[in-house]
Amino acid sequence: MSQQAAPSVVTDEVTMNAFHKFLTLALAQAKAERLLDEETLASAEADIMVAGPALCLYFAALRSNTTPPSIPLPPSVLPPGAPPTFLSAETVPRTFKAFFFIWSALTPAIQTLTPEQSHDLARLICGHEPISQSASRHEQLRRMALDMRAVAIEISQRRTFQERYQSDLQAALDHGRPPSDGRRTPSPLRATFVPPPGYEAEKPLPASPTSPRSRPVTPTSPMRITNPDLPGFGRRISASAPPTSPPTPTRITSPNRLNAALPSTPPRTEYGHRRNQSSQYLELPSGRPERPTVTVQSSSSSPGRRSPSPAVPAQLNSAIETIRETLYAELAEVIAKTKELQTLLASDPPRAYFASVGLAILEFSLNALTPDGGVRAVLGAELKLEDVPREYQPLMREVQAIARRSRQLEEEDTTKAIELLTAGEDTLPEPRMDRLRKMLIKGVARGWEELQRDQDVSGSDTEVMAGAAFESQVRRSARGSDQGAVRARSRDRSPEGTVLQLANRINALALTMTRLPAFRERQAQVFKVLAGVRA
Template structure:
């Protein structure tokens, strides 16, 4: 038992303090511009926390890695670091994955460290030849960021973090004319699940200016910085899904068509994954995001035609061409996930047959690892226990490119992006009633 454990609220305060300074640093280095920071577009919910972990890795000086915590206004306070000895149990998986990434990041040459920051921000790397390890490191940091972004305490404070970055570099009397447009997803407190089982909602005012004095993170090396297991059906249409509680007619808008197709798959996801039903009682938002991610994978692998159309709840195909322009990227990514899943499953089959022919044990498939990461979260596959060293077998099991992690991130990112659309938000209350009944 650790001699003491930091409270979750103190770690959250420290994280948001560092997040503000990390976003400000990224803005100063032109990794993120004001337009991106002020918009609610793209995967900004993922980019911000991933940058925070990247800068924290650059400033880490301990072994095993630990995170120096801000002192706030009290500059005479004793330095304190977040480590396995004092980390709240709920944050241990995040610390575990980050700790594994730290030595890899610090071992990179400065130009590759900067390229890693660019990858996190969705920018192309500048150095040729490409460093193949950057993809895996970026995937791990984004995996932690995705799970952080699902926490209500993060969602309620992220707008003020973005605004602090927008205001950075301006005088106190002339804040940025741009305002952060980020709006948290709807609160789940109003769902029929008892309030004792819901994640508490923090107020926006909880983010106090006192944390803005935290020292800026080290600069990203920037001398190159520019200026300024279901199978998909083949040969025939997949079987139509049962309608979700709100039946659609043939003329329903495309976004509603996709929404109801995904929501119709939620019950299947919960029935096949008992752990999600348990999670509904302890952390409803996390359970909801996980269930939607499983539904995305299910639809991508069972409800797509070879041409990329989705067979929806009424058995009618919806093509990309029939979607409004703002929905087409989601449809294209859903189809791409389906193709990648089939390729991954085919490769898993080849490995299994090769091992069987040689009389060797068949290893865990990448698709199994993807499903376990969707279910168990970001810490799956890493050594258990506080400060435990990673086993050599685990390192061999993870590919240099982190393909399973990268694929899981794509599913989670699409789920986050789609559930932020108004059409999804408008139906979340009804869906939670259904989920609560299934999980009861």
């Protein structure tokens, strides 16, 4: 008997083309299901970068009808005359193996959900609260949404994704428009998404255009979107959703204001900084960079009174610029003291950049915030929350929330360590803050490595998850012989997925900040730092 040849590995290009085709229809279906409104699709908000890819993974899980899970590729992305092809554990290219294995581990659980639970999961992916009465399943759904959003965050960091996402959003906006003269009428709204600055280029991208205003979303009956090129795509998920209560998207603030240009500033050089401004915050001399001296108010000050804050330096005459320079000072120190980042700079600059920004946000939240929510800025300046422009205050509140949660984890871990030592334990668990920092550097693969820790699975190769052992585990789970072993395995050290949840919040905030004009205009200077460290 002749042995059947192993299927060929799909190329990166075919995989990406298929993903963007699925993504366009996933966004269109989310619009039809009233999970995303047109204003959100047209906006430049960072969360749409996360919700879109996560929805694509979700709908792909609903479509999969094989064991183990696989995805039928659209014929239009395959070479002419190519046979039907599936993206599977055997055919997925190495670049996307980690993402595929996470998706395939989640798929069996997603397919067992009731229509109401399925709709709740889609709502959670889009940042809405669940509306079903199955409160006992809400925590499981939240963890599924966390995992898919974690994968989506990493997908959104890929430059190839960023360069095509604007056209995906516009295609979703135009989808389903009534025809006129035999041709589909394009949406009056235009997708304003602009990719963050490139990682090799030194020229900052221009500020994104102002998002147009759209009409309020009118509740309509759920639509079934079908496409002969995508088998089984039209599965409807909101059969039980109340037609009279469309979800209200929650967003940080209006994209018009958040992405508006800052007030005019003195002339800048080609790198975006003022000609008289010292580059000490970002230039990395040999050895460890010196931190600016920070003046901290003594805790012995009279209650209810505080010393006057030092004046914000003249060269940093806007509050957001002060925050930016303080964050970038943290960024410089993070890069200088983290060897893993310096190694990553040579192999994967985009990953290194986002990892650096995520770590800088974490250190900024722990080191630069005052007890009352202000900022201890560079050169001893102190900035109060009310000094920050109103449209940027939600970002500062998110940093404060990250700081509170991080300190809570530190305190809980310290208490647990004391209890274990008192009980005579010799081995202490890895602190969750250490795990968080590793997850920010290594990415979502680190989070799923945590789920396999009790099986002694090595996670040294994060690109392919935990290697053959993890791959075998996923296949067993998908076949049902180890039903739910991956999806339902308790996080012994993080029972509610708190580390992954906090990593998601930090990464989402990093995506938001790096796309703001105030940060984009200094982006080229950051790239110089990265190049200098690598050299």
